[in-house]
Amino acid sequence: MTHDYANLHDLARLPWFRVVDGQLKLDPAVGPAIDVHTHLAQSFIVPNRVDLRPETGEVRHYLPRDRAFAFDRYLNQYLTAEDRKRMERDLVWGVFTGGAMRTTHTAGNLGREMKSAGVVKSVLLAIDWPLLSWNALEWLRASADRDDLVVFGSVHPLAPRLAERLDQQVALGVRGIKIHPAVQILGPDHPRTIALCRMCGERGLPIFFHCGPVGIEGEGARARCQVDRYRAAIEASPETTFVLGHSGALQPEKAIALAREFPNVWVEFASQSLPVIERVLAEVDPSRICFGSDWPFYPQAIGIAKVLVATEGREDLRRAVLHDNAARLLGRVRQGGATADGRD
DSSP, X not given: OOOEESSGGGGGGSTTEEEETTEEEEOGGGOOEEEEEEOOOOOOSSOOOSOOSSOOSSOOOSSOTTOOEESXXXXXXXXXXXXXXXXXXXXXXXXXHTOTTGGGOSHHHHHHHHHHHTEEEEEEEOOOOSSSOOHHHHHHHHTTTOSSEEEEBOOOTTSSSHHHHHHHHHHHTOOSEEEOHHXXXXXXXXXXXXXXXXXXXXXXXXXXXXXXXXXXXXXXXXXXXXXXXXXXHHHHOTTSOEEEEGGGTTOHHHHHHHHHHOTTEEEEOTTOOHXXXXXXXXXXXXXXXXXXXXXXXXXXXXXXXXXXXXXXXXXXHHHXXXXXXXXXHTTOSXXXXXXXXXXX
């Protein structure tokens, strides 16, 4: 069959989905998934104006539910010019105004979508600056009473008292660290980034890198995310587990090469095309591949659908990519000298 869809609900043409009471739902028989790439509403400069906890109605993803898309290209290429303007306004000016889209990017709304998509646990990837942002701490508070959400914290490499801040977040319960060279305005090969990577390895904390250019960022951000620039941190930190978000985005062949060369490198599928997912499954150790959606940029069902198509007839591989590998990854952080149980 062709994989061109008129809107999100059109995924019900696939055998694993159906629309029930106006909601796209995954067949429970498909089995559980862990989404290792999600976010809540983020804020910088001022405290978050969004209550991150409750359900607030239908989620307004940055790729609208009624937007046509296909599986053949990187997913952001299906954003229209108006979609991108609306997203940029919400990500920037919405910080100060509490923009309408971000008010739906809450833990409650994510939890509701997870139930429809067969996701039993989602990893929240916080992104912070050295000063004037508190996303990791706010997300820890928002998810404190939920067992379906796990927080990867954020300590900016240029932050003062780097080790102290990292240990504080570990004590509060983070299970890994997110590094985003584009948003944090610092390359993955900067000496302070490399120092942070080593510190994470000493603590058993996986690092989730935003990895690769995505085509819609600014020129400076695109330069910082070139996949070749991640090699320095990986080579310098053999004890650290790295997850290359987006499988290198628009440079997947380079991310695949890193994962083949270094046994501590994993890849993740958010936003990727079906052809790239199939190539990763064919060329990378299947025990080091994870599913991610980049919610709320995109609905979780789109990424799950691509994995289901790519793994059809290979149930063991499907279970590993959708769930078991991520469960093992989340069990790696050391707590009081012991390793936390990542089984779900």
